[in-house]
Amino acid sequence: MKDVAARAGVGLKTVSRVVNEEAGVTPDTVARVQAAIDALGFRRNDSARLLRTRRTSSVGLVLEDLADPFYAPLSRAVEDVARSHGALLFTGSSAEDPRREQELVLAFCARRVDGLVVVPASDDHRYLAPEMEAGVATVFVDRPAGRVDADVVLTDNAGGTRDGVAHLIAHGHRRIGFIGDQPSIHTANERLRGYREAMANAALPVLPQWYAMGPTTPDRVRAALAVMLSGPEPVTALFAGNNRVTVTAVRVLSDHPRPVALVGFDDFELADLLSPPVTVVAQDAPGLGRTAAQLLFRRLDGLTTDAPTRTELPARLIPRGSGEIPPSS
Amino acid sequence: MKDVAARAGVGLKTVSRVVNEEAGVTPDTVARVQAAIDALGFRRNDSARLLRTRRTSSVGLVLEDLADPFYAPLSRAVEDVARSHGALLFTGSSAEDPRREQELVLAFCARRVDGLVVVPASDDHRYLAPEMEAGVATVFVDRPAGRVDADVVLTDNAGGTRDGVAHLIAHGHRRIGFIGDQPSIHTANERLRGYREAMANAALPVLPQWYAMGPTTPDRVRAALAVMLSGPEPVTALFAGNNRVTVTAVRVLSDHPRPVALVGFDDFELADLLSPPVTVVAQDAPGLGRTAAQLLFRRLDGLTTDAPTRTELPARLIPRGSGEIPPSS
DNA sequence: CTGAAAGCGCTTACAG
DNA sequence: CTGAAAGCGCTTACAG
Numbered sequence A, B: 001m002k003d004v005a006a007r008a009g010v011g012l013k014t015v016s017r018v019v020n021e022e023a024g025v026t027p028d029t030v031a032r033v034q035a036a037i038d039a040l041g042f043r044r045n046d047s048a049r050l051l052r053t054r055r056t057s058s059v060g061l062v063l064e065d066l067a068d069p070f071y072a073p074l075s076r077a078v079e080d081v082a083r084s085h086g087a088l089l090f091t092g093s094s095a096e097d098p099r100r101e102q103e104l105v106l107a108f109c110a111r112r113v114d115g116l117v118v119v120p121a122s123d124d125h126r127y128l129a130p131e132m133e134a135g136v137a138t139v140f141v142d143r144p145a146g147r148v149d150a151d152v153v154l155t156d157n158a159g160g161t162r163d164g165v166a167h168l169i170a171h172g173h174r175r176i177g178f179i180g181d182q183p184s185i186h187t188a189n190e191r192l193r194g195y196r197e198a199m200a201n202a203a204l205p206v207l208p209q210w211y212a213m214g215p216t217t218p219d220r221v222r223a224a225l226a227v228m229l230s231g232p233e234p235v236t237a238l239f240a241g242n243n244r245v246t247v248t249a250v251r252v253l254s255d256h257p258r259p260v261a262l263v264g265f266d267d268f269e270l271a272d273l274l275s276p277p278v279t280v281v282a283q284d285a286p287g288l289g290r291t292a293a294q295l296l297f298r299r300l301d302g303l304t305t306d307a308p309t310r311t312e313l314p315a316r317l318i319p320r321g322s323g324e325i326p327p328s329s
Numbered sequence C, D: 001c002t003g004a005a006a007g008c009g010c011t012t013a014c015a016g
Helices: A002-008 A012-019 A027-040 A046-053 A071-084 A098-110 A126-133 A157-170 A186-201 A218-229 A243-254 A285-300 B002-008 B012-019 B027-040 B046-053 B071-084 B098-110 B126-133 B157-170 B186-201 B218-229 B243-254 B285-300
Strands: A058-063 A088-093 A115-118 A137-141 A151-155 A176-180 A211-213 A237-240 A261-265 A279-282 A310-313 A316-318 B058-063 B088-093 B115-118 B137-141 B151-155 B176-180 B211-213 B237-240 B261-265 B279-282 B310-313 B316-318
Touching: A002 A012, A002 A027, A012 A027, A046 B046, A058 A071, A058 A098, A071 A088, A071 A285, A071 B088, A088 A098, A088 B071, A098 A115, A098 A126, A115 A285, A126 A137, A137 A285, A151 A157, A151 A285, A157 A176, A157 A186, A157 A237, A157 A261, A157 A279, A157 A316, A176 A186, A176 A218, A176 A243, A186 A211, A211 A218, A218 A243, A237 A243, A243 A261, A285 A310, B002 B012, B002 B027, B012 B027, B058 B071, B058 B098, B071 B088, B071 B285, B088 B098, B098 B115, B098 B126, B115 B285, B126 B137, B137 B285, B151 B157, B151 B285, B157 B176, B157 B186, B157 B237, B157 B261, B157 B279, B157 B316, B176 B186, B176 B218, B176 B243, B186 B211, B211 B218, B218 B243, B237 B243, B243 B261, B285 B310
Parallel strands: A058 A088, A058 A115, A115 A137, A137 A151, A151 A310, A176 A211, A176 A237, A237 A261, A261 A279, B058 B088, B058 B115, B115 B137, B137 B151, B151 B310, B176 B211, B176 B237, B237 B261, B261 B279
Antiparallel strands: A088 B088, A279 A316, B279 B316
C-alpha cells in the first residue's frame, strides 16, 4: 500500500479510500491510484485490515466429522448463512475427541473469529467461558453445551424416537429392540429415553437384553442384534439409534429367517430403494445448521442481546415399508 | 500483552518469550509472567502474530459443494493433512459457479492463506497467476487447472470408464448407453471419452441417441434414459457418469420391464444392498484430498521446487451384480 | 478533497 | 537473561 501511495504520489489514506471505495476522492485521483494498484498487482491484506477493525468476518465451525453424511449438509447450511453475511468459514473435525474439540475451538479463537458454531464432542465447555465473555458469539448445535450458558439448537431426539417406537407399537409390536450410540453422547441418551417413554406409554416392559448402547461399528451392532433376535423372547422390531446402526441392521435383517420390522433414526439417500424400503425418523440437518448460523449472526450484528435460547427442531417420521411389517410370531 | 507486561513488571519481549515458550527466561520470571497471564485471561492474538511472521498457517479449500457425499471425504482428508502440519482450514463451496470460485479464492488470498486446494468450477484460472507468483502454493484437485501452470491431482476418469464399459461389453452387451454430467465439466468429458474409446476398441458403433450430457437432475436423467430404452435399437446396458445419475438410473430401471445392466461411476454407501447390487467404478476420494494436500505442504515446506506435476489416481471396478446382467434380447 | 500521525497486537533484529 | 525500538499492513481520528 505504501508502494502504491508512493507510485501514485498520494498519501496512504487516499489509497485506503480507493481500495475501500469510500466516497470523496476526485475521479482523477482514483484513476491515478487505480493505475498504480494495477501496475504493482496490489491486493489488500485483509489480515492486517482486520487487526485494526477488530472484526475478522470469519466464523469457526467445529463438528464431529466433515465426512459424515449427516454433518455435510449442516456445514453447507452454515456456510451459506456465513456467506450471506460476508463471512468466511473455518472448519474442523473433532472426531468425537473432547481434547481435539478444545484445540480447534481455541485455535479459532486465537485467530479471533467473530463467532463459533460447535457440535460438542465434550460435555464441559467451561474452557470457552473467557472467550465468550471476551465477545466470541457461540452457538452449540446438535448437542447441548456443557456447564456454560449459550445458545443451543437441537433436534427433538426423544420426541422423534418416541414417535418411531409408537409407530412400531401401533403396528402390533410388543417386543421392540433399541440399538444406540455410545452413552457418552447426549443425542444417544435422548433417543434411549424416547424409546423407554414410548414403551412405558404403552405399558410395555423393556427387558435388559432388548437395548444396547455402544460404538456403532458393524461388529458391535451385529453382536447386539444377535442377542436381541435370539432367546425365548426375541424382538419382532428394532429401532436403530442412528444412520450407521440402521445400515448394519438392514444388512443383518436381510439375512434373517423371520421378517423383523425396522425404524431408523436419520434419513439416508437410498432408503426408499431398499427392500423393504426403510422407515425412518428424519432430522432436518440443513435446518439445524441454518438456524444455528442465523442465531449466531443475529448476536454478532447486535440484533439481539437476549439470554441464550434453546431451540428444538422436530424430527419427522417417514413410513416407507420396513416400519410397517407386522410381528412375525 | 502490554497489560501482561505491565502487571508482571517485565518488558513486552519477555512476555512474548513466555507465551512462545522460548528458552532463556528465568523460571522465576516465567512464573511471574504466567501469573499475570492467568490473572488477565490473556490469549495471544494469532492474527497479529501472523501479520509479523508472514505465515498464516492456514490453507483454503474450495470445492463444488461441502454437502456432496463425494467431496465430504475429500475435504476431511485435506483437513487431516493440514492438521498434521499445524494449519487451519478455510472451506467454501463454489456451487459450480466460476464467479463464486474466484470470489472465494481471492477472499482466501486476501486473508493471506499459505496455500490453496481448489476443485475448479472454472476453466480459466489466470486470475490466480499473480497470487501464485506472490507465493500462494496452489494444488488443483479432481479437475485440471485452466490456463495456469500448477500441480494437479486427478482420477483417471477416462481409464475408469473404459474399464467399466469394457466390463459390460465382456458380458455380451453391444448397445450401451452413457449418461453424463454437463459437458462444461472436465471429468464429464473424460468419462464420455472413455466410453467412446471402449466402444471403439470393441469395434462397436455409438448411436447419437445412446449418449446424453447435461445437468444430473432426476428429470433430465429420466428423459435421457427413456430415449435410450425406446426405439428400434434400445440399449441393453447403461454406464452412469456419476453418483447422482446412478441413483436415478437405479430408480428408473427397477420399474423397467426388461432387465438392463448398469455400471456407475463413483461408489456409494448402500450400493451392495440394492437389488441387484450396483456395480461401480470407484474413485478414491480421500486419496485425492490427501495427495493434493501432501503436495501442497511439500511445496510450502520448501521440500520441492520442481515444476508442477500431474498425478492420476486409478479408479477401481467393483463388480456387484448390476453390471453382470446379460443382454435381455 | 487529502494526508500525517498514532495505533491495532504482535515479532524481529539488536543492544545491553 | 532482558528490554527498547522499529515495523508487519492496514485503519481511525483528526486536522487542514
